[in-house]
Amino acid sequence: MRRLILALAILAVVLAVVLVWSRHGDDAAEPAPSTAAGPARSPSIAHAGGAARPVAAPSGESGEGGQSGERGQSGESQPQPVPVDPATAPSPDTPVSKPAPPQQPFTREETIAKREADLKLLDDTRTRLAADLATAQGAGSAGSVRELEVRIARLAELRQKRAAELDAIRAGGPLPP
Amino acid sequence: MVAFDAKRILIGAFVVMAGCSTSSPTEDPAAPELQLADTDNGVSGTFGETTFTSEMVSTNVLEITVKLNGMMITALVDYDSGVMEFDGFAKDTGESTQMTDDDRAALTALEGALAPLGGELPFALDKLRGFVATWAEHPSTVDLQSIRLAAETRSWTSLCYAKNTYYPASHDCSVDGFWADSTTLDGAYLSSTGSFGGPDGTAWYFPAAGSYQCCSGSWSCGRYTCSVGAAGWYAGVEIDHDTRIENAYGNCFGVCGSGCPGSYQYTVDCVNHDACVRNGHVTASAYCDDQFVSASDDWALAPDCGA
Numbered sequence: 400m401r402r403l404i405l406a407l408a409i410l411a412v413v414l415a416v417v418l419v420w421s422r423h424g425d426d427a428a429e430p431a432p433s434t435a436a437g438p439a440r441s442p443s444i445a446h447a448g449g450a451a452r453p454v455a456a457p458s459g460e461s462g463e464g465g466q467s468g469e470r471g472q473s474g475e476s477q478p479q480p481v482p483v484d485p486a487t488a489p490s491p492d493t494p495v496s497k498p499a500p501p502q503q504p505f506t507r508e509e510t511i512a513k514r515e516a517d518l519k520l521l522d523d524t525r526t527r528l529a530a531d532l533a534t535a536q537g538a539g540s541a542g543s544v545r546e547l548e549v550r551i552a553r554l555a556e557l558r559q560k561r562a563a564e565l566d567a568i569r570a571g572g573p574l575p576p
Numbered sequence: 577m578v579a580f581d582a583k584r585i586l587i588g589a590f591v592v593m594a595g596c597s598t599s600s601p602t603e604d605p606a607a608p609e610l611q612l613a614d615t616d617n618g619v620s621g622t623f624g625e626t627t628f629t630s631e632m633v634s635t636n637v638l639e640i641t642v643k644l645n646g647m648m649i650t651a652l653v654d655y656d657s658g659v660m661e662f663d664g665f666a667k668d669t670g671e672s673t674q675m676t677d678d679d680r681a682a683l684t685a686l687e688g689a690l691a692p693l694g695g696e697l698p699f700a701l702d703k704l705r706g707f708v709a710t711w712a713e714h715p716s717t718v719d720l721q722s723i724r725l726a727a728e729t730r731s732w733t734s735l736c737y738a739k740n741t742y743y744p745a746s747h748d749c750s751v752d753g754f755w756a757d758s759t760t761l762d763g764a765y766l767s768s769t770g771s772f773g774g775p776d777g778t779a780w781y782f783p784a785a786g787s788y789q790c791c792s793g794s795w796s797c798g799r800y801t802c803s804v805g806a807a808g809w810y811a812g813v814e815i816d817h818d819t820r821i822e823n824a825y826g827n828c829f830g831v832c833g834s835g836c837p838g839s840y841q842y843t844v845d846c847v848n849h850d851a852c853v854r855n856g857h858v859t860a861s862a863y864c865d866d867q868f869v870s871a872s873d874d875w876a877l878a879p880d881c882g883a
Binding site for chain 2: 452453454455476477478479480481482483485487488489493494495496498499500502503504505509510512513514516517520521523524527545546549550552553557561575
């Protein structure tokens, strides 16, 4: 009996591995995000009072990796072109507009000035949300209180991050894209 | 800098319009209704399970919040300094999260409800619509938390002058870089022409009878051969980097946001983003991440060129 249970357990593990491996093959058609340090995606995380949310995947870098000519899923339809009403089409003598000049990136000085304004924006927002929180607490609005607490905590973290980024820019570090 | 008068935000009329423009007794009774309400400095509302606010929280700062599927996404726009902060997180815990297909679908549905409200909207409502329309195409592989430094001709460039003309469009991806033959349309026709249906609602000019590269797929474009019997405009397919196809139009090609969102902000970045997601890549393709990021501030600042 114990051997039977062990055999069934091994079979279940093998089936799970095969299932996971087959899904990995489908996902490989789109480029994998760059693997910066970060939590693994876990779609089954439950959040109290709300729908389960996937944890943030590492940010992707477009155009990196992957293969040219993405493979499609089996069973997807392959429609053929259908003529459109010529009355809606551009006339043959429709002009071609001159391209706009390329957008110029911000200088280091401009970037620093805007980033300083960003810190003020974040500080002002935290102050405002703190006032809203006090109001919500006074009104006993538990839902609003929780949301505001979450936003304020997140803003505090973001403010630290942005301040560090600004310090790095001031110190001559590379300008963010 | 944007000049506006908060006292002119007359949402009341649009509360009535929203009620009239959404489902009637003859339509699907299960379809959500768009509900709008005045706030002190903007608008709040619901659409099914999605809730939102858009307010001028000071004389120069716009704040938008949208709550859907257990997530809150936020936008802070400082119109004086040209700084924007975007974020998205699990509403109850503050944990970072990512945009999913369900989220994009919910935002697309909200966009569809806001589009019929017309062109002349109060500022906060107009910006909400632009934000929702843009975020409806937010890739899963782009971080929901980001900062954007914005200024005209630096981070966005209006193409109002190019409305109803052909304009070159390009993108970079694994196939090739910007302005290569395979990634470039010599002339996308920028217009308010609506959707032709099919994968992206876009019509393409096939220059001769023959076989071309098309693609299909809900999450990645699988290449296959499509054929036409004569030169002309055709729809119902997505072209896949075919170097012979140089012209496209339809589904508000070049307008910021998904499809035709109800306002008509034509910009360089939005043209290029459409060129990416309609030419061999699905809407949320990671290959179009940089085109999305470039276009992610245009909704807030670019002028409405009109239909």
